[in-house]
Amino acid sequence: MIVEVDNLSHLYGSRKALDGLSFRVEKGRIFGLLGPNGGGKSTLFRILATMMAPSTGSARIAGFDVVSASSAVRRRIGVVFQTQSLDRKLTVGENLRAQGHLFGFSGADLSKRLEVALARMRLGDRRDDPVDTLSGGLKRRVEIAKALMHEPQVLLMDEPSTGLDPGVRRELSQHIEELRATRGVTVLLTTHILEEAERCDRLLLIHQGRRVAEGSPAELKSRVGGDVVEMETIARDGLPEQIRQRFQVEPQVIDGHIRVEIADGHRFIASVMEAFPGAITSIQLHKPTLEDVFLDETGEHLT
Amino acid sequence: MTFWLPVYTLWRRDLIRFWRERTRVLGFLGTPLIFWLIVGSGFGDMGFYYPGTLTLTVMFSAIFSMMSLIEDRREGFLLSMLVSPAPRASMVLGKVLGSSTLAWLQSVVLLVFLPLAGYPVSLHLLAQLAAVLFLIAFTFTSLGFLFAWKMDSTQGFHAIMNLVLFPLWMVSGSLFSMQQAHGWMQWLMRVNPLTYSVAAIRRLLEPSVADGSPALAVSVAVTLGCGLALWIASTAAASQKVSRSNA
Numbered sequence: 001m002i003v004e005v006d007n008l009s010h011l012y013g014s015r016k017a018l019d020g021l022s023f024r025v026e027k028g029r030i031f032g033l034l035g036p037n038g039g040g041k042s043t044l045f046r047i048l049a050t051m052m053a054p055s056t057g058s059a060r061i062a063g064f065d066v067v068s069a070s071s072a073v074r075r076r077i078g079v080v081f082q083t084q085s086l087d088r089k090l091t092v093g094e095n096l097r098a099q100g101h102l103f104g105f106s107g108a109d110l111s112k113r114l115e116v117a118l119a120r121m122r123l124g125d126r127r128d129d130p131v132d133t134l135s136g137g138l139k140r141r142v143e144i145a146k147a148l149m150h151e152p153q154v155l156l157m158d159e160p161s162t163g164l165d166p167g168v169r170r171e172l173s174q175h176i177e178e179l180r181a182t183r184g185v186t187v188l189l190t191t192h193i194l195e196e197a198e199r200c201d202r203l204l205l206i207h208q209g210r211r212v213a214e215g216s217p218a219e220l221k222s223r224v225g226g227d228v229v230e231m232e233t234i235a236r237d238g239l240p241e242q243i244r245q246r247f248q249v250e251p252q253v254i255d256g257h258i259r260v261e262i263a264d265g266h267r268f269i270a271s272v273m274e275a276f277p278g279a280i281t282s283i284q285l286h287k288p289t290l291e292d293v294f295l296d297e298t299g300e301h302l303t
Numbered sequence: 304m305t306f307w308l309p310v311y312t313l314w315r316r317d318l319i320r321f322w323r324e325r326t327r328v329l330g331f332l333g334t335p336l337i338f339w340l341i342v343g344s345g346f347g348d349m350g351f352y353y354p355g356t357l358t359l360t361v362m363f364s365a366i367f368s369m370m371s372l373i374e375d376r377r378e379g380f381l382l383s384m385l386v387s388p389a390p391r392a393s394m395v396l397g398k399v400l401g402s403s404t405l406a407w408l409q410s411v412v413l414l415v416f417l418p419l420a421g422y423p424v425s426l427h428l429l430a431q432l433a434a435v436l437f438l439i440a441f442t443f444t445s446l447g448f449l450f451a452w453k454m455d456s457t458q459g460f461h462a463i464m465n466l467v468l469f470p471l472w473m474v475s476g477s478l479f480s481m482q483q484a485h486g487w488m489q490w491l492m493r494v495n496p497l498t499y500s501v502a503a504i505r506r507l508l509e510p511s512v513a514d515g516s517p518a519l520a521v522s523v524a525v526t527l528g529c530g531l532a533l534w535i536a537s538t539a540a541a542s543q544k545v546s547r548s549n550a
Contacts, residue, residue, distance in 0.1 A: 049386050074388040085379040089320045101312035102387035104305035146383070 002027040002154055002186045003048070008057035009209075010043050017043040018054065019209040025202075027153075030180055030187045032200030034290065036302055040209035041190040042082075045158045048188070049079045062153055075103070078147030082158040084139060085146070086131045092118075092142050093127040096149060103150045113149055121145040121175065137168035144175065148185075155179065157189040161196045173199050192303055194290050205294055212297040217290060224288035224296060227265030231258045231272070232282040239279060246275060254295060261288075261296070309389035310397035317371065317401025332409055335360040339416075342478075353420035354504035355477020357410055357432075358497065361439045362472060364409040366464055368402035369447030370457050377455070391542045399444045399534060406440040407433075422508050431507050438526050439500045445533035452540050476501045481515030489515075499525035 003025035010018040018040045025031045033041050046052045048059055050070040058065060064072040086095050096117055100110040118124045121141040131139065140160065147155060160176075161169045173196065179185045191197050198217050205212035205220070213220055233239055240251040240258055247268065252259045262268045265285040273280060294302045339356035343349035375381040384394055411433055417424050450463055474488065475497035481489055492498050503522035505512055510519070517525075 051382075051385060071388045074386055077386070079383070079386045081379060081382050083379045083382070085383040087316060087320070087380050088378065089323050090316065094316075094319070098312045098316055099383065099387070101308040102384065102389045104308055104389075106308055 001025065002062055003031070003188060004060045005044075005048075006058050008044070008047065008054050008059055010040075010047065010052075011055045017209050018047075018057075020057070021206070021209065021211055022057075023204050023211070023214065025186060025188060027186055028180060028184045029201045030176065030189070030199070032197050032203045033188070033190045033206055034192065034197045034203050034294070034302070035190075035206035035212075036192055036300070039206050041192075041206060042158065043209075044206070045156065045190050049077065049156055050074055075150065076153045078144075078150070078152035078155045080140075080143050080147045080155065080157040080160060082160075082162060084143070086139065086142060088132045089130065091128050091130050092123060092134075092145075095131060095142065096146055099146045099149045105150070113151075117145040117149050120148065120179075137164055137171065140164060140168070140172060141175070148179075151183075152185070154186045154188060157187065159191060159193075160189055161191065161193050166195075169193075169196065194302070197290050203290070205290075205297065207294070207298045207300070213293060220290060220293045221288045224292045225261040226263030226288075227261070227268075227285050228288055228292050229260045229262060229265045229268055229272075229283065229285050231260075231280050232256075233258060233280050234278070239276065242276070243272065247272065252295070252299070254299065255301075259295070261292070305388075306390060306393045309387075309393045310400065313384075313394065313397025314401040314404065317368070317398070317405060320371070321368075321405050332360065332364070332412065335363060336413070343420075349419060350421040350508070351480075352477070353416070353422070354501050354508065355472070355475070357413055357436065357504055358439060358475065358477060358501050359472060360413055361406050361410045361436055361500075362443050362468060362497075363464075365402060365406035365440050365443035366447045366460065366468065368405045369398075369444050369451050370460055371402065372398060372448060372451040373454055373457055373460070392538045395448060395534065395538045395541050399441065399448055399537065402444040402447065403437065403440040406444060407437045410436045410440065420508075428507065432504065435503045435507060435523065435526075438523065438530060439503075442496075442500070442526055442530035442533060445530055445537050448537040449533060449540060452537065471495055471497045474498075476505070476514075476516060483514075496525060496529045499523075499529075 001024045005021060005023050008018050008021045009016065021040070021044065033044060035041050047054050048061065048066060050066050050073050053067045060066065061073050062076045064076070066073050087098070090098070093114065096114050097110065100113055105113055118127060121144055123141060123145055126134070126138065131142065134142065160172060164172065176187055180187060189200070197203055200217065202214070202216055203220060204214045213223070240253055243249065243251050243258065243260065249260050249262055260268070269283055269285060273283065291302050294300070335356050338359065339352055343352045346352070372381070414429060414432060450460065454460065474492050475495055476492060481492050484492060499517055499522040502516040503519060503526060505516050506519035506522060
């Protein structure tokens with residue numbers, strides 16, 4: 001296990017950002033931490049990136065404790081921040097060289113690493129461009145190239161897709177997939193974007209600093225029973241209860257909508273419309289998403 | 304080598320940035336120069352106000368160069384330094400040396416006015432002055448680092464400049480000598496570290512000046528001591544494990 005987190009808790013004053021979180025990440029996986037903003041992902045990211053010590057509990061990366069052996073951890077992790085960490089006044093090449101120096105590389109070794117990093121993220125023709133002049137997607141690629149200069153075993157990425165348009169997002173996830181395939185890098189990323197979470201091998205759902213569920217995206221979605229049907233209704237207090245009795249289902253009321261998980265949703269739609277004429281103003285069916293998994297477990301939306 | 308590479312790269316980075324934004328930074332030279340020309344001409348003693356002017360230039364440019372640390376934090380560059388295995392001491396040293404060099408360069412430019420101040424120009428004197436100016440620059444940037452490390456905005460920096468450093472500079476022997484000062488003011492000047500920076504320059508220009516300035520060796524030693532103490536304090540501050548509450 002390349003990442004081991006045990007009973008991690010963190011307090012900001014009296015607010016609990018992480019509450020007894022434990023999980024393991026296998027080598028070579030793309031592991032996603034999925035949860036709403038403010039759910040504790042960023043705190044967890046900071047602790048794993050050795051930027052801050054947890055209140056209690058422990059975390060190890062490649063066998064090294066993130067607090068007591070932070071220097072050993074830093075040599076083994078590449079960190080891609082949600083915010084930019086490049087010097088905008090320097091060129092791409094200058095940024096990467098500076099990063100290499102921070103890790104103690106110089107001379108031919110550094111030049112070789114620079115070449116590899118540029119080629120890997122297809123930035124060869126951008127070496128002398130000032131970072132200021134790059135697009136958002138290119139900057140993100142430079143950030144990743146920078147994080148990989150020292151060939152880390154684990155790549156930590158905080159919300160890598162946030163702020164990127166869909167085309168760039170897909171391209172980014174191809175890069176990540178390529179890294180895992182060619183170099184066996186383990187990727188641990190935080191996200192609140194479903195599309196990005198879908199592409200992870202394994203997900204840990206976090207809510208209010210606690211574990212909600214863990215598994216592959218397919219496993220998690222299979223926990224939701226069949227289809228999901230959501231109804232908008234004219235205010236009628238007893239309706240969820242009436243649906244429960246009549247169809248032997250467990251309706252949830254979320255944000256004024258009635259939500260039902262049921263096999264053969266299309267049949268249910270016909271029956272429920274007939275059973276309560278005029279009460280339902282809108283009805284829709286979809287296959288379970290990770291959002292449904294999250295809703296099921298927490299009663300709250302992901303975003 | 305792992306200690307000096309980060310120092311080198313951070314120092315070099317500040318120089319590159321300075322070169323690419325030089326018009327913005329050179330403005331700091333203006334204020335001390337105008338002060339000197341007006342006050343020096345007004346009192347008809349360009350020579351007396353010259354050491355204070357040099358000190359003020361170093362102080363201004365050192366403190367303002369160190370504002371780049373706040374920018375580094377805001378722009379995110381600091382983050383990648385913090386998660387690199389580079390020792391914090393070398394990180395701080397690189398940052399401090401970068402800013403010191405810039406402050407030093409700006410004060411060295413003012414040495415062209417040495418003849419106007421009425422002092423003889425010699426290579427020996429220039430070298431000595433340049434060395435002392437660098438020492439003062441190092442001390443001020445270390446102080447700047449200590450302030451900037453805890454700050455998220457540059458406004459606080461201006462407050463410190465106006466409320467702490469500028470008053471200290473006024474009672475450092477740059478405007479009036481220790482001999483001219485009265486009772487408690489003399490005592491205040493003696494405990495003011497800045498007095499020793501100004502005195503070091505004055506003693507180099509006029510070794511036998513009898514205005515109550517501390518001796519050269521004492522002045523240099525105090526400045527060096529302050530610089531080292533502040534650098535160590537900065538390193539200690541930067542080494543603390545932070546637990547910021549902006550989750």
